Amino acid sequence: MKKILFVSSEAVPFIKTGGLADVAGTLPKSFNKNEFDVRVVIPKYRAIPEHYRNQMRYRTHFYMDFAGENRYVGVMELEWGGITFYFIDNEYYFYGDKPYEDGVWDLEKFAYFSKAALSILPLIDFQPDVVHCHDWQTGLVPVYLKTDFCRGDFFARMKAVMTIHNLKFQGTWNPKDIMNITGLPGYLFTPDKLEAYKDANYLKGGLVYADWITTVSPTYAEEIKMPFYGEGLNGLLCARSGQLSGILNGIDYDEYNPETDQALPCNYNAINFRKVKVKNKLALQAELGLEQNEHKFMIGLVSRLTDQKGLDLVAYMMDQICTEDTQLVVLGTGDSKYENMFRHFAWKYPERVSANIFYSDERSHKIYGSCDAFLMPSLFEPCGLSQLMSLRYGTVPIVRETGGLRDTVQPYNEYESTGTGFSFANYNAHEMMDIINYAKHIYYDKKREWNKIIDRAMAADFSWNMSARRYEDLYRML
CATH class of the missing domain: 3.40.50.2000 (Glycogen Phosphorylase B;)
Structure with a gap:
């Protein structure tokens, strides 16, 4: 032994x-x-x-x-x-x-x-x-x-x-x-x-x-x-x-399991997510006071609010991110400049932005189990766990290709129909925005392809x- x-x-x-x-x-x-x-x-x-x-x-x-x-x-x-x-x-x-x-x-x-x-x-x-x-x-x-x-x-x-x-x-x-x-x-x-x-x-x-x-x-x-x-x-x-x-x-696949997660209003799995997951989305929109609309592209962000997490890119692009057809749900605490920035946009776009400037394990599970996509534009990321949780819950990660993000999220390739998420290489706000817009295009215009990305994401194994x-x-x- x-x-x-x-x-x-x-x-x-x-x-x-x-x-x-x-x-x-x-x-x-x-x-x-x-x-x-x-x-x-x-x-x-x-x-x-x-x-x-x-x-x-x-x-x-x-x-x-x-x-x-x-x-x-x-x-x-x-x-x-x-x-x-x-x-x-x-x-x-x-x-x-x-x-x-x-x-x-x-x-x-x-x-x-x-x-x-x-x-x-x-x-x-x-x-x-x-x-x-x-x-x-x-x-x-x-x-x-x-x-x-x-x-x-x-x-x-x-x-x-x-x-x-x-x-x-x-x-x-x-x-x-x-x-x-x-x-x-x-x-x-x-x-x-x-x-x-x-x-x-x-x-x-x-x-x-x-x-x-x-x-x-x-x-x-x-x-x-x-x-x-x-x-x-x-x-x-x-x-x-x-x-x-x-x-x-x-990650602990028992704790992070959309089929048994008690934080979610509706449990789902890789087979029935197309019908069930949207109920969680509507419930979260109601809970956070956002416009209840299953067709809005909903992006989650659960993070320490610091420079390392790429939030200066997000700050630069907030008006473009929060367009008519998109909602953003943020959860976390950190530098006051980012806390206040998200509060400001929640005030400016109350129907589209929810700033939860605290940490709650239950709320984080709801975000993983409700959103369409998850944003992680980190400057550097030794491993990152949030993208692993997103994959597990069929919430498509949008990440920068660094550290563990590069190792765990396979970028979508529309010609080969492969990939489990979307990624961009350079630490650049416009490049990030381009990939968010590309993800939205697939979500709105190629729904079958989007669902196949989720199938592959939920089939990936990043258990311990x-x-x-x-x-x-x-x-x-x-």
């Missing part, structure tokens, strides 16, 4: 701010249980809902030397969905209202978590073959594993895998403070190890010391070797390209099972 430990700062269903939580919480369920024993460790945040905290059972506690003091480390345990989750308990570090609070405090908190995640292993009697770390918050795990912890037999043979979910976030601060916090020796803070551009960099440490690096799509694995996408670490990623691979994220096989191959190799 091969033993794997996932180390992550968040995991569904306990705590979630983004796609990282979906990976850490749902991927472990998809491994072959006869060959792999996969467990997960995350911090025990106060922000975890009480009904989960009440189910956790105490496993052990001890004191660990950290930041020049003896720090308490409690270990709680809970089995969920057939997977054992461990929670590192320390109220000093994890008592905030939300998991991330920015600045040097987060760096201290996750350095503590990284060291504790390794320190608990002998005491819970779990000796993983592979420690699989996710994003900068766990970047110090491979560093501690190969320096402080490598002396004893218990840790000597463990391999470390580092997964980049978004290279933009790296965990940086001045080396002097980080040295004091982490207790790591000064010789590690050099440009070939943890130092980058005069800062200590957690993610870089993980990338230098990991035995293997993965990222969340094959295209993103290539893109991050270039300066534009590399966020200053492209040189290191080129140097390590022999140990770098892209494995596509998936595909990705889990790739990770299993990687673990066997290591």
Whole structure:
């Protein structure tokens, strides 16, 4: 039996701010249980809902030397969905209202978590073959594993895998403070190890010391070797390209299933969507106060409202997007300039634009299950999960060809009658608008072709099972 430990700062269903939580919480369920024993460790945040905290059972506690003091480390345990989750308990570090609070405090908190995640292993009697770390918050795990912890037999043979979910976030601060916090020796803070551009960099440490690096799509694995996408670490990623691979994220096909989704007024499948899905559309139009008209082309957009998501292109083209025959439904929060821009157009075109400037899981499911198309014009997108959900629900994605979007959405070809969505290549507002108009043309004038795109989209398989096989191959190799 091969033993794997996932180390992550968040995991569904306990705590979630983004796609990282979906990976850490749902991927472990998809491994072959006869060959792999996969467990997960995350911090025990106060922000975890009480009904989960009440189910956790105490496993052990001890004191660990950290930041020049003896720090308490409690270990709680809970089995969920057939997977054992461990929670590192320390109220000093994890008592905030939300998991991330920015600045040097987060760096201290996750350095503590990284060291504790390794320190608990002998005491819970779990000796993983592979420690699989996710994003900068766990970047110090491979560093501690190969320096402080490598002396004893218990840790000597463990391999470390580092997964980049978004290279933009790296965990940086001045080396002097980080040295004091982490207790790591000064010789590690050099440009070939943890130092980058005069800062200590957690993610870089993980990338230098990991035995293997993965990222969340094959295209993103290539893109991050270039300066534009590399966020200053492209040189290191080129140097390590022999140990770098892209494995596509998936989604939980039980949770995202139009046939059983309880958020939808009417459930449907790949056979009856032509008749049933339009009822969801009319229900959503009524709920949002839009004009109830099944013939309007309805575009959904569920996203963090930030520059990365290509919303400057959308802002530039809003009047053209919101023409007479189109409705736009937006859900999400983010930069105030985009929040206010969508509010403004909802005021200007109340029959056509609905701006939902908050996040609601239920409302997002309704958008996937009601809209005709889904817009994702991202500047960069390591993997993206929204387009996978759209394909699953037969909501045709319109995306820019970058990262995981390029790997998962096959552009429509009218001559061969192939493709699962529409895509454009250059980061250009007019090019985006052209492809939206082309999609509308197919929707209005070639309805049979449109329905065939949906047939192919709903037949595509981006469940976790595909990705889990790739990770299993990687673990066997290591």
